[in-house]
Amino acid sequence: MDDVQIAHIAEAVIREIAASGTRPGADVVPPGSSSGRPEEAFRAPLQGDRDRPLSPPWDGQAETPAVPSSGLSSRAKGYPPTPSPVGPLSRSVPPEPVCPAAVPGKAVGLAVDLPDPAAPEFRCKPRVADPVHPEGLQALIASTTARIGVGRSGPRYGTKPLLLFQADHATTQDALFREVDRRLLDELGLFTVQTRITGGKQEYLLRPDLGRRLNEEAGQIVGERCPKGRNIQVVAGDGLSAAAIEANLPKVLPVLEQGARSAGLTFGTPFFVKYCRVGVMNDIGTLLEPDVLVLLIGERPGLGRADSMSAYLAYRPKAGDTDADRDMICNIFERGGINPLEAGAFVIQLAQQMLQHRVSGVGRKSG
Amino acid sequence: MLFRTRLHGKLYEFPDIRVLMGKANEEKSGDRLAGLAAQTATERIAARFVLAEVPLWLLRENPAVPYESDEVTRVIQDAVNETVYNEIRDWTLGAFREWLLADTTDGEMIRRVSGGLTAEMIAGVAKLMSNMDLIYGAAKIRVSAHCNNTMGLPGTLCSRNQPNHPTDSPEGIRAALFEGLSYGSGDSAIGINPADDSPASVARLLDMSYGVIKAWNIPTQNCILAHIATQMQCLRAGSPTGLLFQSIAGSQKGNESFGISVDLLDEAYALARKYCFPTGPSYMYFETGQGSELSADAHHGWDQVVMEARCYGLSKRYNPYQVNSVVGFIGPEYLFNAAQIQRAGLEDHFMGKLTGVPMGCDACYTNHVSADQNSIENLAVMLSAAGCNYFMGVPMGDDSMLAYQSTSYHDTATLRQLFKLRPAPEFERWLEDLGLMKDGRLTEKAGDPSFFLRR
Numbered sequence: 001m002d003d004v005q006i007a008h009i010a011e012a013v014i015r016e017i018a019a020s021g022t023r024p025g026a027d028v029v030p031p032g033s034s035s036g037r038p039e040e041a042f043r044a045p046l047q048g049d050r051d052r053p054l055s056p057p058w059d060g061q062a063e064t065p066a067v068p069s070s071g072l073s074s075r076a077k078g079y080p081p082t083p084s085p086v087g088p089l090s091r092s093v094p095p096e097p098v099c100p101a102a103v104p105g106k107a108v109g110l111a112v113d114l115p116d117p118a119a120p121e122f123r124c125k126p127r128v129a130d131p132v133h134p135e136g137l138q139a140l141i142a143s144t145t146a147r148i149g150v151g152r153s154g155p156r157y158g159t160k161p162l163l164l165f166q167a168d169h170a171t172t173q174d175a176l177f178r179e180v181d182r183r184l185l186d187e188l189g190l191f192t193v194q195t196r197i198t199g200g201k202q203e204y205l206l207r208p209d210l211g212r213r214l215n216e217e218a219g220q221i222v223g224e225r226c227p228k229g230r231n232i233q234v235v236a237g238d239g240l241s242a243a244a245i246e247a248n249l250p251k252v253l254p255v256l257e258q259g260a261r262s263a264g265l266t267f268g269t270p271f272f273v274k275y276c277r278v279g280v281m282n283d284i285g286t287l288l289e290p291d292v293l294v295l296l297i298g299e300r301p302g303l304g305r306a307d308s309m310s311a312y313l314a315y316r317p318k319a320g321d322t323d324a325d326r327d328m329i330c331n332i333f334e335r336g337g338i339n340p341l342e343a344g345a346f347v348i349q350l351a352q353q354m355l356q357h358r359v360s361g362v363g364r365k366s367g
Numbered sequence: 368m369l370f371r372t373r374l375h376g377k378l379y380e381f382p383d384i385r386v387l388m389g390k391a392n393e394e395k396s397g398d399r400l401a402g403l404a405a406q407t408a409t410e411r412i413a414a415r416f417v418l419a420e421v422p423l424w425l426l427r428e429n430p431a432v433p434y435e436s437d438e439v440t441r442v443i444q445d446a447v448n449e450t451v452y453n454e455i456r457d458w459t460l461g462a463f464r465e466w467l468l469a470d471t472t473d474g475e476m477i478r479r480v481s482g483g484l485t486a487e488m489i490a491g492v493a494k495l496m497s498n499m500d501l502i503y504g505a506a507k508i509r510v511s512a513h514c515n516n517t518m519g520l521p522g523t524l525c526s527r528n529q530p531n532h533p534t535d536s537p538e539g540i541r542a543a544l545f546e547g548l549s550y551g552s553g554d555s556a557i558g559i560n561p562a563d564d565s566p567a568s569v570a571r572l573l574d575m576s577y578g579v580i581k582a583w584n585i586p587t588q589n590c591i592l593a594h595i596a597t598q599m600q601c602l603r604a605g606s607p608t609g610l611l612f613q614s615i616a617g618s619q620k621g622n623e624s625f626g627i628s629v630d631l632l633d634e635a636y637a638l639a640r641k642y643c644f645p646t647g648p649s650y651m652y653f654e655t656g657q658g659s660e661l662s663a664d665a666h667h668g669w670d671q672v673v674m675e676a677r678c679y680g681l682s683k684r685y686n687p688y689q690v691n692s693v694v695g696f697i698g699p700e701y702l703f704n705a706a707q708i709q710r711a712g713l714e715d716h717f718m719g720k721l722t723g724v725p726m727g728c729d730a731c732y733t734n735h736v737s738a739d740q741n742s743i744e745n746l747a748v749m750l751s752a753a754g755c756n757y758f759m760g761v762p763m764g765d766d767s768m769l770a771y772q773s774t775s776y777h778d779t780a781t782l783r784q785l786f787k788l789r790p791a792p793e794f795e796r797w798l799e800d801l802g803l804m805k806d807g808r809l810t811e812k813a814g815d816p817s818f819f820l821r822r
Contacts, residue, residue: 143538143539147767154781300771
């Protein structure tokens with residue numbers, strides 16, 4: 001990557017951070033000020049400030065301003081502190097969450113009162129001690145959602161990246177068992193049918209075989225309400241993330257409908273499948289005989305990200321078909337993934353190819 | 368045939384070897400899903416008592432899928448060294464376990480016996496081993512392979528640099544790749560899972576990763592983990608390719624669900640030897656995982672440990688550079704929790720090494736299973752003790768494309784320092800020349816991806 005590209009990426013990040021607004025109370029500690037930045041204080045003992053007895057800063061007795069003094073001592077001993085962002089970045093990046101007790105003169109007992117450490121402006125903070133190219137490091141971090149530029153304590157993570165990882169895992173765990181909002185499905189005009197799962201989400205997780213089959217009632221309802229033999233039939237399913245359907249379906253569904261219309265293709269009546277696995281496409285294919293069946297389904301949640309959706313496409317799906325007979329577009333989500341609007345257009349394009357070549361899956365790739 | 372025992376006064380009888388093998392497994396949700404798990408804890412151990420008396424020849428003669436109808440069975444049976452087999456055919460599984468663990472049995476002896484084994488025998492003995500047995504047994508067996516560098520040598524631990532990006536942004540992938548290199552990850556391969564597996568996308572990533580390898584003269588090889596047909600298409604069109612990758616299953620039907628066959632893999636192997644850029648002689652990379660056959664309804668009524676062992680038997684045909692189970696990727700319906708994932712990880716590594724393939728492990732889990740990062744850190748420590756060839760290197764273990772968590776760049780660095788292990792020798796020299804590593808430890812310069820912005 002050359003410097004022009006790096007500068008370009010850095011500019012984009014600055015714009016994005018500026019657009020996200022400044023944290024209330026961000027003026028408590030000026031960015032890059034030499035005192036009261038808990039970042040160094042927090043890191044220094046972990047990095048091994050060998051000349052000083054190692055007592056963790058949060059272990060400080062009442063009345064002892066342990067945190068700021070350890071921060072100062074680490075600097076005085078010449079340990080390379082985390083460099084302050086230079087140039088225009090220093091005006092845009094808010095300071096770390098500040099514990100009021102860390103500000104000299106305000107240490108009255110211990111009061112830990114953090115702003116959200118998972119907020120985007122803290123998430124992307126470079127944590128490499130003494131990087132070769134500080135601005136370049138910023139640009140690298142900005143170029144991916146992967147957790148890079150996180151630095152190290154010996155070969156392990158610093159405390160803040162470690163806790164942020166755990167925080168993201170925790171929020172994903174908490175989000176796992178939610179169901180898709182009925183009102184949203186009503187607004188989109190989708191009726192709901194169910195697979196053969198009867199025992200809730202736990203059974204859904206343990207019995208994929210039942211999640212691949214429509215139940216008897218579903219077969220009847222779909223047969224009554226959906227016309228057969230359309231060029232494109234769209235179905236949505238919860239899969240492993242209700243949030244993914246809620247976030248993306250309202251955006252992608254109109255694109256599919258309009259796209260099909262402008263391509264001169266007939267469009268079946270879309271509906272929603274609860275407790276849905278990808279394999280349910282075979283049952284639906286047998287029932288409605290569409291040329292191309294599109295299943296929009298919530299993906300397994302990533303760490304701190306539950307809004308990622310996949311689109312599976314199959315040409316004339318039938319019993320016995322496998323993943324090798326299907327095509328897939330994954331990672332459909334806004335900000336960092338495949339934008340749902342673009343994904344809709346891509347699905348129509350792919351469907352047209354399938355209609356032309358009369359095949360999907362591995363056969364399409366080798367054909 | 369009769370398979371029965373009394374245990375604690377109660378009679379347990381098993382109708383055939385297939386049922387016996389399933390019931391002898393440690394508890395796995397996938398075996399329960401398939402209706403193969405023991406009904407009670409005592410029945411499980413009764414099955415093991417009986418299985419311990421079963422001779423190897425019985426398993427040779429009862430492959431999970433008949434020879435006539437399954438090409439994976441044919442690959443495995445045809446590769447058996449009959450001289451070695453005839454020496455060991457009357458060993459019982461119980462005696463085989465003790466022979467593997469005995470002080471008088473060394474790695475070379477086990478490598479020779481490997482030639483006479485089939486997957487069913489390997490799975491059978493794994494069922495009789497405790498977790499520490501699996502660790503101790505595997506630690507005896509070193510299987511190394513060379514591509515542009517050497518993996519699997521005693522005293523080494525390697526890392527696949529896996530810098531995935533949700534939309535395959537070359538800049539984003541390069542950024543994570545730099546982070547990994549700065550921690551000493553990348554001696555196994557620079558292995559990228561593409562979100563878009565079209566030929567154009569795969570070619571772009573091959574070019575980009577090869578560009579980094581050339582710019583920094585890295586002793587490693589690149590690999591884009593798309594479907595093998597796509598990689599072959601790119602290789603034929605002249606894309607610089609280090610390794611050819613494919614996920615494989617333990618039955619012909621399972622492989623059909625992946626869109627592959629032995630013929631296709633044979634063709635890929637021949638193509639790789641003709642056109643891949645590294646020195647070789649190993650150019651193939653395979654991934655596996657317990658439960659994939661069942662999920663494709665291609666398990667033929669057999670348990671997931673047996674079907675997994677058959678994958679290794681198939682992979683051996685292609686003299687692979689690296690093979691790993693993606694152990695916790697498949698989800699809770701096959702491996703329910705941390706204990707089941709850890710058990711499967713140890714079984715897979717042991718069975719691969721006993722088969723004679725250079726095994727690593729993707730020690731991983733998904734967010735809908737009851738496991739967390741601690742549980743795979745535990746697994747990685749256990750597998751390092753077992754002599755595992757390599758782990759995945761993912762930024763902080765959080766794969767931003769595949770939505771699962773694995774081991775990190777930091778983890779391999781930590782395990783090396785913890786167990787006094789080194790990178791692949793060629794790669795370690797490269798790290799030393801750059802000043803990122805000294806005497807097997809990371810230097811102050813390490814851990815800074817911006818180090819690689821100079822070229």
